[in-house]
Amino acid sequence: MSISIGGMFVPAIKGQGTEEQQKKWLPMAYKFQIIGCYAQTELGHGSNVQGLETTATFDPSTDEFVMHSPTLTSSKWWPGGLGKASTHAVVYARLITEGKDYGIHGFIVQLRSLDDHSPLPGVTLGDIGGKFGSGAYNSMDNGVLRFDHVRIPRDQMLMRLSQVTREGKYVHSDVPKQLLYGTMVYVRQTIVADASKALSRAVCIAVRYSAIRKQFGSQDGGPETQVLNYKTQQSRLFPLLASAYAYRFVGQWLKWLYTDVNQKLEAKDYSTLPEAHACTAGLKSVTTSATADAIEECRKLCGGHGYLNSSGLPELFAVYVPACTYEGDNVVLLLQVARFLMKTVSQVAAGKQPVGTIAYMGNIQHLMQCKSAVNTAEDWLNPAAIKEVFEARALRMAVNCAQNISKAPSQEEGFSELSPDLLEAAVAHVQLIIVTKFIEKLQEDIPGPGVKEQLQKLCSIYALHLLHKHLGDFLSTGCVTARQGALANELLGKLYAQVRPNAVALVDAFDYTDHYLGSVLGRYDGDVYPALYEEAWKDPLNETVVPDGYQEHLRPLLKQQLKLSRL
Amino acid sequence: MSISIGGMFVPAIKGQGTEEQQKKWLPMAYKFQIIGCYAQTELGHGSNVQGLETTATFDPSTDEFVMHSPTLTSSKWWPGGLGKASTHAVVYARLITEGKDYGIHGFIVQLRSLDDHSPLPGVTLGDIGGKFGSGAYNSMDNGVLRFDHVRIPRDQMLMRLSQVTREGKYVHSDVPKQLLYGTMVYVRQTIVADASKALSRAVCIAVRYSAIRKQFGSQDGGPETQVLNYKTQQSRLFPLLASAYAYRFVGQWLKWLYTDVNQKLEAKDYSTLPEAHACTAGLKSVTTSATADAIEECRKLCGGHGYLNSSGLPELFAVYVPACTYEGDNVVLLLQVARFLMKTVSQVAAGKQPVGTIAYMGNIQHLMQCKSAVNTAEDWLNPAAIKEVFEARALRMAVNCAQNISKAPSQEEGFSELSPDLLEAAVAHVQLIIVTKFIEKLQEDIPGPGVKEQLQKLCSIYALHLLHKHLGDFLSTGCVTARQGALANELLGKLYAQVRPNAVALVDAFDYTDHYLGSVLGRYDGDVYPALYEEAWKDPLNETVVPDGYQEHLRPLLKQQLKLSRL
Missing domain, CATH: 1.20.140.10 (Butyryl-CoA Dehydrogenase, subunit A, domain 3)
Structure with a gap:
């Protein structure tokens, strides 16, 4: 089993880290001095990011955040590369300071020792198990992560959009949220x-x-x-x-x-x-x-x-x-x-006049009452006829x-x-x-003759x-x-x-090599049947003509030598 | 990998074999003195059974059929249990006698020795390779089979519907085809x-x-x-x-x-x-x-x-x-x-008045011009309203x-x-x-209060x-x-x-045990998260905390000790 590395660690630091943080962490990630992953989803929360349960509580006495998994469902679950490969993660957690919960923020957390790759004290790491298909995401170590009061320095909170001061004050920067x-x-x-x-x-x-x-x-x-x-x-x-x-x-x-x-x-x-x-x-x-x-x-x-x-x-x-x-x-x-x-x-x-892909809604007078003028099958070849309907x-x-x-008791209910x-x-x-x-x-x-047609x-x-x-x-x-x-x-x-x-020309135009397609059925030369036949013999089961297990299982069955259980 | 046994061998002999053939072969199949499979589909033909290419040519000089795979696409392909387990198969092949092709018929053919399970002379057997999913049909040895002039006694043709005589004459029995x-x-x-x-x-x-x-x-x-x-x-x-x-x-x-x-x-x-x-x-x-x-x-x-x-x-x-x-x-x-x-x-x-599930078509006068009388949402609760539309x-x-x-040049073209x-x-x-x-x-x-509702x-x-x-x-x-x-x-x-x-009651009513469902998400007790968590740790990747391959691959990467290839 190969181990793949999650790809969102760097974009997270780029998007939410200060310039200083980017200067410190990105070169290490680029050079693979550390391996990072993006740890957001939890066992109990996916789509509802605001419901994540992992906590990052600021301790002003040591200038540290305490990362903690207070419940089973707060276990980080699914992040790619988390289980086995990553040494670090951007962990999303509820920021708590001065007794107040400020919602979800990102924190750079070291998970494993850079000396021997063992999980740091208080960190539990594992793989979440087999997934759909025989290959596919089984080569990605989607992982589970739990924290038991793990301490990280305050400056590992991603502070581009908001900061926690040395005293534990929560402050917004003037960088607009929309940048995200x-x-x-x-x-x-x-x-x-x-x-x-x-x-x-x-x-x-x-x-x-x-x-x-x-x-x-x-x-x-x-x-x-x-x-x-x-x-x-x-x-x-x-x-x-x-x-x-x-x-x-x-x-x-x-x-x-x-x-x-x-x-x-x-x-x-x-x-x-x-x-x-x-x-x-x-x-x-x-x-x-x-x-x-x-x-x-x-x-x-x-x-x-x-x-x-x-x-x-x-x-x-x-x-x-x-x-x-x-x-x-x-x-x-x-x-x-x-x-x-x-x-x-x-x-x-x-x-108000809408813009972009929604601009057509400005044409409401016409569009609410128009009837398509299509009268023959070929009239549907006209892009304007298509667009209108x-x-x-x-x-x-x-x-x-x-x-x-609008008929409902409230907008939300409706x-x-x-x-x-x-x-x-x-x-x-x-x-x-x-x-x-x-x-x-x-x-x-x-370009190309006839291509547009x-x-x-x-x-x-x-x-x-x-x-x-x-x-x-x-x-x-x-x-x-x-x-x-x-x-x-x-x-x-x-x-x-x-x-x-x-x-066939229209799919050849995608210009995929046989190697990339990886399909005996989709071969460029069309020589499908010999390829199917040849591929079959590569199956490990075909290494022997008489299958493993014949002596132990099939032969006793065929020779009627199976003993009945006494139970 | 377990090996499963195809299930259509017995029904084929029951349906198409003579009483004598049934008496001879079925007890052996029932007692597992032989293991049989149903070998119809070929590499080149599935839906079009009449296009199968395997031949069974009658040789009156020896009173035998000669089973042969004349082309690559005539290889039997897909039959379940064919590759590794079966000793026998009902093989569908073109019956040729007196120089004439009488189309597809079934033949009982021994494939492997009952002494040591090795394929008989002229018989090539193998598994056709991995399939969708990580389990699923990968525990079924869907197989490939080729014949190189393999001889079988004449009486191994399934002869309930038609026979070949000792002289090689092809004759129909009076058993109607419809029985199939x-x-x-x-x-x-x-x-x-x-x-x-x-x-x-x-x-x-x-x-x-x-x-x-x-x-x-x-x-x-x-x-x-x-x-x-x-x-x-x-x-x-x-x-x-x-x-x-x-x-x-x-x-x-x-x-x-x-x-x-x-x-x-x-x-x-x-x-x-x-x-x-x-x-x-x-x-x-x-x-x-x-x-x-x-x-x-x-x-x-x-x-x-x-x-x-x-x-x-x-x-x-x-x-x-x-x-x-x-x-x-x-x-x-x-x-x-x-x-x-x-x-x-x-x-x-x-x-003509149609019967059974097509009887409604007899009501053509009404059904071609009726308009639904539904006027309120609740009118759709009436089964007659549903049925009519x-x-x-x-x-x-x-x-x-x-x-x-009927407007087309011919019925077939249309x-x-x-x-x-x-x-x-x-x-x-x-x-x-x-x-x-x-x-x-x-x-x-x-039965049961409220169930019908x-x-x-x-x-x-x-x-x-x-x-x-x-x-x-x-x-x-x-x-x-x-x-x-x-x-x-x-x-x-x-x-x-x-x-x-x-x-929830409506799915509980299916009465599936947790064992049968085999799903941590579908547990009867709803204790989903602990079960998901527990199941994850059973993954083989979790047998070690530091993954296999760390010393060889990850550590050199992290320690920047990777040598660049000279190429």
Whole structure:
């Protein structure tokens, strides 16, 4: 078992440490003189960071903080690299000074001796056990940590945003809290980019294998049909291919957004932060959930062989799926988006003009009453027609929620009662963002002959498969008629047929090496069956022809020499 | 690694062997004097059984069949217990006699010596390698088998349905082929029952843990809210709880159907076979797909801790998910259902009265034009209101498909083009069956005070969550208006609140022991956190406090003693 090292120790010190602290600790971390991890989540608290129970109590008599785990549920649990590798951690704990609880703050704590790696006195460390998959996160020592009154110097509290003085006074610095959002936007932006990477890997394997695998289709002994030619395979697979491209483009745009946010933060302009935050939270949630489902769908699209580890898909799924939970549980994030939407709806009602990805809500007059003018299947090829119905759907769902909430005894009660509907409204908003960014990408120059035409087809597939999947939303909000929905579906079928000849080229374009794909089914040369066969013989069980245990177990069974127990 | 034994060897001989063959082989299999497996699937062919490539060529000069694997893709691949344990197999191969290929037949073939378990001459055997999960099917030696001209006596062909004579003549017996359907109905019936078992296990874990886990909801240091109280948790979890009950009841009914089919087969009445076959194929497909997704959803509903093996959920998923592929790929099965639906639509048009689960299609006059009379949310509590819209939706989707197919140049071309829509029509039909059987169950006496009332709520939740999820179907076929859809959603919210107080009791009612559940999160006593903590320490990584590899790898890194490679 290899041991991996958690990656958030350095960003935490960069974001929340003073310049002095950064100067002291970062070089040691960079040079691996220490190994650090980010210890936030506890056994009893994940999403609700404010509920963490570990305490850091200031003792003015020694100028130290006393780190302590007062309950079992306060045990740090999950941090990557915590159990076995880390010598230090940024530990999040309730800061208590002068008898008052000031809430969660970060502290740099040494956990293990730098001489012999043994845990320091009062520190309990361990691994939290096996996880999903046979590889995946089993090579990461997600750990448990408990403190029994462990003392650290006062200057190991991360003091960029607030400090505790020598006397134990709690004071805020003048650094605005909003600066922390920059890190969050950065991390979530990389998660969206990773979603596209993981999804495109799975799609590449499934498309290539579907071009090799043949089944049925010959009544007279002639060649069978490539499964990629079946409409059922296309209707499941091509929307995922389109999604891989969609997430790639929205990921690129998020990268720009991060730069933009940072520039505005430096200029102390915090006005676009809530929108940027909602947008990245929503995109993280929607792209990771869809990607996890899509990897598993690609596995199923490879039939039985997709269940073999040599297909690469089981481990791709097991290693990917935590993305739905870490860095913000996907449902909790969608509720944050929904809160932002409700706020925007009320601001729009008050005449305020929304900006960025939420700007469309300013067009409320038109979007609340418009009816799609689509009259033929091909009318759905028009990006403006797509954008209009996605905007109208998202806005109307949000406005419906806002109206229903306003009927409740209180805003909070209404929000809670309506939360399943709010999730759907948030998803509608985020899907609109992805569709819009895909459309905008295609307004740019795209090099290579015919490339833009192929991407336009994928863009239409991405949008129309969502329209078909969420047809209930579009019909019930009155943006689209049943007939227009049927036309969209008709066009989808035609687009699948048009994408089919270029499907393999469209996954080859991701430019993954066989080594990186790690899949006998997704081989570039298509030589799948010899590879499957060869891979099987590498299994340790095949080291002997007669299996271990034959003499002890199988032979007595077969020779009827098993003794019955006397019990 | 333990070795498991495939279970279809005996049923194959029972179903396809002559009485004499049964008398000879079954006692040996029952007494484990031999270990048998069912060798059908090949590297190149799964769903398309008629495309299998292994040959069994009759040699009249020696009265033997010559078993041979003519290509790499003809290697038997996947049979459970084949690689290491089995001494014999029922091998499916193309029967060739007098120079003619008579298609796929079963043959009893000895694979390994009964003296020392070594493979017989000409037989190549091995394991096909690691699979999804860390346990799951890794304890089953799914195997590969190749024949190099292996000879077996003629009387090892399974000869109940057809024979090869001493001279090599191929003759059919008078046993009707339809008898084989009985086994298929039996196997798929057990798969539906297993879906309910697997789903109820996952739901039991998720419901119990959701009652223990608390998060947010306290602004002033008071107790936090059980996550089971959140509407978002309820709206994801309670439909799965309802599904577990729904599948249980439809599984019980399928058991009855199997008895009924058998009685009719014995009376040589084959009239209901196509309907029974479509029904079991559809139920196998819909319940296993939904259960696989639901187990993973339950895992996500347990947050980060669901990713730990100690939650029991990762392995439950990995061991369950092949059910979507084995015994008929779920998409292929739905297409069979769709074919049956299209046939029924044309028979109904010709005035024939359909029977069994398809009887509703006889009511075509009413169902094609009816409009739901639902006017208040509570109107949806009426089972007749539910049944009507599910029947209308299923019928209209089938009729739409039939009409669109009729516009195509040929029936086959139309079926292929429309296949994605046909899948949806088939799902609508199968969901109707499940809803109907739930409703019928509740017309029986149900012992225990208040039990029926709870089940009625679950029945409504099961039907209405489907109505909400597939709202596009209901709206676009005009069975339901947008307002009625919104009323259904409103009622769902109320039903969740009503089920909440009994949710834990409703999973306790499955009566699973902690040992069987195998989940620290799903413990009956709710003592989750100490169990999680205790379980972690059993991990082998925790046998030492300083991890193996510290001296060799971590220490040189930390002490900056790593030598740079010269390359």
